Amino acid sequence: MRQALWIVIVAHGAILPLRAAPPAIDFYRDVRPILSNTCYQCHGPDAGTREAGLRLDVRQGLFTPADSGAMPVVPGNLDSSELIRRITSIDESERMPPADSVNKLTPAQMDVLKRWVESGAPWQEHWAYIPPARTSPPEVQDQSWGAGAIDRFILARLESEQLRPAPPADATTLVRRLSFDLTGLPPKQDDVESLQSAPTPDNYLALVDQYLASEHFGERLAVYWLDLVRYADSCGYHSDNPHSISPYRDYVIRAFNENLPFDQFTREQLAGDLLPSATLAQRVATGFNRLDKTTEEGGAQDGEYLVKSAADRVRTVAGVWLAATLGCAECHDHKFDPYTARDFYSFAAFFADVQGKGVYKAGNRDPVVQAPNYADAARVAQLDKAIQDCQVRVDASGNDNTAAANELASLNAERAELAKRFIPSMVTVSVEPREMRILPRGDWLNHSGEVVLPAVPAFLPQPPVADRRLTRLDLANWLVDRRHPLTARVFVNRLWKLFFGAGLARGLDDLGAQGEPPTHPELLDWLAVEFIESDWDIKHLVRTIVASNAYQQSSVPSAELVERDPQNRLYARQSRWRLEAEFIHDVALSASGLLTPQIGGPSVKPYQPEGYWEFLNFPKRKWVADQGAKQYRRGLYTHWQRTFLHPSLLAFDASTREECAAQRAVSNTPKAALALLNDPSFVEAAKALAARALHEGGATDQQRIAWTWREATSRQPNANEIELLGALLADARSAYEAHPESASLVLAVGQTPPATDLPPIEQASWTAVARAVLNLSETITRN
Template identity: 50%
Template sequence: MGADGTRTRGHRAPGGGKLLAISNWAAALAFACCGSAAIAAEAPSYNRDVRPILSDRCFACHGPDSGNRAAELRLDTEEGAHEWAIMAGDAESSEVINRVATDDPDLQMPPLEAKKPRLTEREIDILRRWIDAGAKYEPHWAYVPPVRRELPAVKQADWPRNEIDAFVLARLEAEGIAPSPVADRATLARRVYFDLTGLPPTPAQVDEFVNDALPDAYEQLVDRLLASEAYGERMASWWFDLVRYANTVGYHGDQEHRITPYRDYVIKSFNDNLPFDQFTVEQLAGDLLPNPTMWQQVASGYNRLLQTTHEGGAQDAEYRAKHLADRVRNVSETWLGASVGCAECHDHKFDPYTSEDFYSLGAIFADVDQYGSFEKVSKNTTPTERPPEMLAWTLPTYRKIAELDAKIAELEKGLVGTLNAKWPQQQKRLVKLRTERAKLEGEFEPTMITAATTPREVRILPRGNWMDQSGKVVAPRVPAFMGEIETDRRVSRLDLARWLVSRENPLTARVEINRLWQRLFGVGLSKTVLDLGSQGEWPANQELLDWLAVEFMESGWDVKHMMRLMVTSAAYQQSSLPREELEAIDPENRLLARQSRFRLDAEEIRDNALAVSGLLVMQTGGGVSRPYQPAGYYAPLNFPEREYQPTLDSAQFRRSVYVHWQRQFLHPWLLAFDAPTREECTAQRPISNTPSAALVLLNDPSFVEAARALATRALTSNAASDAGRLEWAWRTAVGRAPHVEELELLQQLLTKHRNHFAANPDEAAALLRVGMTKADPKLAPAELAAWTSVSRALLNLNETISRN
């Protein structure tokens, strides 16, 4: 049994079932048709049924890419297809049907050299029925502005708790499926704590919620969690995957770069509930705002998060091309859910992004860099050129100064045309506070920012070749098919940012809502959360996705409002227990007849261990934490050579959002639990089950130390017997009371290790030396070692590292 408790090695779907080895188009088709006779009987929809087939099998050769189009045939547009390949209303006379149905290898499509599977009889039948019905094309759903549909009528009118549930229940009722009952309160508490804060509830917090009889007890709990600082830390980890936040440059020597205050900006923004449109503007163009604040300038460090090099021999032109491509990929993937990066060398093969669109979008960032490498020495041997930096406060310093400013303002208010006996003491107090503030003002942290320069010329690079400067010079603009930004001057990063979060752009609201939904339900309404283009999946419930996207925009891009709406829905609060009758109808739980069960992220797994052990240090913002890692792990790193030094004070036990992120040599615990290197935008992490993950939980010093701390808590708890202590430890680690059989197994394990360490005191001593904290001298070493073994097993339970 592996670290996530499954008995088979491989990947598992977020909903709990095995991942199907099928491509996106097939998954969309299978889901769209599964269990619904009504859909099967009606004429096929182009977007839902036909486009996925054509996109997967045909568009590579007969799609948007003009440079590689075969036979001058386009099947991605109605005009191109109806010219001669598709005869609307007459499938048997259509060349497309003849080619996909023939057995002649010289005529069949896709051709053998395309190395794509032939269409199935079902797929051919879909194309036939679609053509016979008139071969009506539709614009791709994601490129049409979302509209707020009326709430659908439902039969079980007492089930919905908010608007989300009307859409979910209507779909379930159409399929003849009932929703699952509400999860028990202990399970629900653990679920919402992890989803909103990334941390587990304590047994006392669970008990408080379980015993709260108020009708709005759950809503009050949600509001408390949204108001906690842990919420911003949880949300920041999600954002950092998207924008590829890391502490090192990535290429060549993978040296460190200075960007920590940007991390604090993101955490602060989520906790302050900064509207997402403003959050977007400040990151892409904070430096272009009039009189930007310190945090707005820090936010512009987003433009510096890409990979670069400090190599002295780097070619500037090459790295300028790399930077342009990286920025286009990230801004399009993060905000548009679009693979514009595929158009770097040629027009996109599946979506209407041209190569000119790619370089024109990149040209918007032409004012960010003059140099390509970060270590370029100019011709007159002036000092090394580096990205612009500023001195900024980290979040703890900023908050201390804000507190002092409030106190100073209050004192000054009391001192103005007022002379009394207290005046000298108040004046003395004011001087002291101002002196303290002046000292804090010097506690700056250097951080990379953006400082606009004269925009450089950007050309189309034929086939992406940075040495070929023969291409056309392009002006900055957004992709042509999506309209244009109206301005009488050069389009700027500020213009782009405002366009991204405007109602004219149909993608951003959908993209971000789809990803927030994924965080709370295990899978997006469209499973392909990185790409909502033609290769993406038709949403399981497009009406719901569009309703939420409009709600997001009309709420003022209020992220907390959307998170609250989702977690207070009846759909979210359902039990996650599998239901046998759903296995054939909805194996991936796309209809949401229950909640999903999935493993925690890497950071949450460590944070959970620290929290239940009592070691977790809660401090928002500030420096970087370096957990223990194997000696010599950094040996291959050069320019310069370096030796990893773990943090040896209380910061060792801070949350994982503050952990040093070395792109080329990601910490082994992060790798074992599928964290990304953050070299590229990551919208969905894989969930794997490998022996190394279990071995990390058993042997990584961080987890061994946490196990010993948990054991110490158990031994010093109020419980007077083994059974009582075991029950306390189980509840603390898992969030529920253990069953009798579970207690018996733990007792057997405790007895086994108690006997072993009593006979082998040297092994007990060695186990208790792991980590920087000292073993409690009041506890017998063999006894503490035995309980540490039990705690190691508890931290390795499938239930401990799962969200439900």
């Protein structure tokens, strides 16, 4: 007998395999998204817009009579369920959603709701608001593919869908992937050759540990974190004047490099100034609270911008740690999640003690401290501790301890010398808290709302403090409480995205009702609990993920996978994507040999088109490109002007950092290729790469082409690729021989002078080859 075959289509078009029968209805996967998208607008959390006294986002609302007396859902009984009667009614005046609603139910969605009611209408609380629990990894049929928990969760799902994982990536691809993922830089050729010659698990893990120990690891993770916290070098509003806060960026890089536990990382940023005997580094960390946008516009109202700053902080903290759209509750209760306007303003009250104003004058905004650069920070911390200990000994001796006094003088002298290189950085200082009220409709002029104290959202677990006003430190401790349902999941989900191209729950910025549920919920929870139980050890979590067979798969899809899982939701292969804007910049500098590897320090200004800042006014400013080694710093150190972000960063979809950004948009436009081809930074890098090829690449054109290709892509080109670049080289030679002045123009780009021992036409011709290689998709792609 032929079985009836069903094609199951899940959210956003991902296709899962053919089945013999419809799968069992899962409330959270199948039912809740329908209710959220079509019903919650009028029958959800917001009491202000709720109609007919009917609330469908909570169990009680679904299973108790509405104001009309009708029962919304009677488990197992379609005829008695008002919900089913309304959505299937042929009477337009009764049918829900109403005829004028933009949200319509499809026949397939109606069928899902009917089947749910018929199956007994099982209810589930929202998955993200339940504390994660570790489940044992499932049993799998293929015992040879990975013994770790990650691999077993992935493989069990694949086996249930009659799919096989992809074969392992080749050594070159794997080393390049690992280097980009853990350092943001292409690998050294020695690393590639080492794994090629001995591709063993031990050698692979040794490479993992090498990259985790690299200082560039902190730079790579910092790019992700700086997007979240909206780090920028300018104030954002009106004239968008600069401010100094680069020591905060250095703090983030150092925290990741030193593997600062994530719970302490959280406390120091939100409330480092409130920690006992707070260190200078912990005070610098509180620059997080000062990254809100500010204005200095004449006529701007201080009260209005204090409210804007408060809302900015609420959106950011909720976005960074909770993946919550709490900002939607500024004017009214949230339409889809159980956040209320009271929750919003009570959350804002945590930051009412942050010293600050609504309107500032240009420049740094008090309070500010002088902070060491990245290279000096560790020594300064040692000195501060030694000075403190030595001062205790001097005081205890009544100044009779000459040796201790001399030691103290020496320590102070060394610190004073280092202090000459200190950089100003905005920090947080706690003052008497401002009054915080619920603002009806978010209107800063309407003070009729109730005064509120600091509090966390009422539906989430509460802090164990009831006898005093809660502080920012209480908030931080609450966020990293081991019983918190969101924080670990949020961080793990985003980290997974860095290594697989998408989160286990795709909506990195929203784990609420409008977000997409995870494809592998047990794996997400297993990783969250592993993170917590490792004492929030970030490097342990990273190593666990990249050591898995799932991570090491090839990204080349089979025809079957393209058809059945085009979006790679089952992780039967790795993913490939274009590198982030900063890393594209870094690839060119690295291949050319121009890269300045210095870690930390103030922001720098690479080349930028003349006149780009023409409309950056009050006052008029001119972009002056940095000279010397500063010109060749990594992309994350580029001056981040919120309203006029560097055009090459914009071309590759960098965030302007005006708001918390958990995931960058990805576009594919001609301006990206034009930036790679014509931005002076890339032209100069190509010129330097060409000079290296002529000096280091061998004696023949073919050898030099192969060397250039390998420097950019980490692999040897094939015969066809060599032939194509050989033809380009011949054309360039002919063109420059006919127009030698054009060769001079190309070689004049950038600060690096052309090599004096190379003929200009030859160097310009090889520059054309290098420009093409740096523009390859493969060069700027993580496979």
